[in-house]
Amino acid sequence: MGNSKMKSNNNKGTKMIVRFEVNHRKYEMELNPGRRLLDVLREDLGLCGAKESCGLGECGACTVLLDGRPVNSCLVMVGSVMDRKIITIEGISGKGANESGSLHPIQRAFVESGAVQCGFCTPGLIMNLVPFVESRESAEDDEIRRYIAGNLCRCTGYVKIVEAVQSALKWKREGQWSNTDLYAKEKEAHS
Ligand code: FES
Numbered sequence: 136m137g138n139s140k141m142k143s144n145n146n147k148g149t150k151m152i153v154r155f156e157v158n159h160r161k162y163e164m165e166l167n168p169g170r171r172l173l174d175v176l177r178e179d180l181g182l183c184g185a186k187e188s189c190g191l192g193e194c195g196a197c198t199v200l201l202d203g204r205p206v207n208s209c210l211v212m213v214g215s216v217m218d219r220k221i222i223t224i225e226g227i228s229g230k231g232a233n234e235s236g237s238l239h240p241i242q243r244a245f246v247e248s249g250a251v252q253c254g255f256c257t258p259g260l261i262m263n264l265v266p267f268v269e270s271r272e273s274a275e276d277d278e279i280r281r282y283i284a285g286n287l288c289r290c291t292g293y294v295k296i297v298e299a300v301q302s303a304l305k306w307k308r309e310g311q312w313s314n315t316d317l318y319a320k321e322k323e324a325h326s
């Protein structure tokens with residue numbers, strides 16, 4: 136696991152050293168603790184998968200996992216993530232993120248179900264749904280709709296998104312999650 140020491144020059148005001156982990160890589164950065172996690176991810180680390188739409192915690196476009204739980208990164212001050220673990224959409228697929236270098240099952244389900252149109256909401260939805268699909272084997276459509284109520288999508292009407300979640304859960308029940316279960320491995324490593 137790499138250990139990068141980086142210095143950010145684009146933040147003003149009192150700074151502090153913040154240590155945290157993003158996508159299994161350790162960082163130690165001098166930052167204004169009041170900066171938003173979303174901005175540090177996008178501007179300092181070049182991880183632009185998390186999107187900004189409302190900037191108010193109302194749309195879910197900026198969702199990332201913080202210690203395994205979905206959060207709106209536009210509402211998280213970077214000073215509060217000391218020694219914590221963040222996973223972004225860049226961290227759940229591709230070489231270096233898992234052994235197979237393939238899409239996470241919920242990503243594959245979105246593609247195969249046609250649940251992506253403009254795609255702006257997609258990274259936030261996926262990051263919110265990763266713990267949902269990894270923690271169960273089935274769900275009612277209404278339960279899925281309630282769970283993603285904080286993720287706004289202007290394009291799809293949510294029908295295809297719900298179908299995608301059902302597909303991912305069906306593959307799981309049928310033992311077709313050939314993709315490395317990244318989070319199960321992480322949980323095992325820290326249990
Ligand atoms: S940009 Fe963070 S919730 Fe909308």
Ligand code: FES
Nearest residue numbers: 253256288289290
């Ligand atoms: S696919 Fe366009 S906002 Fe959801």
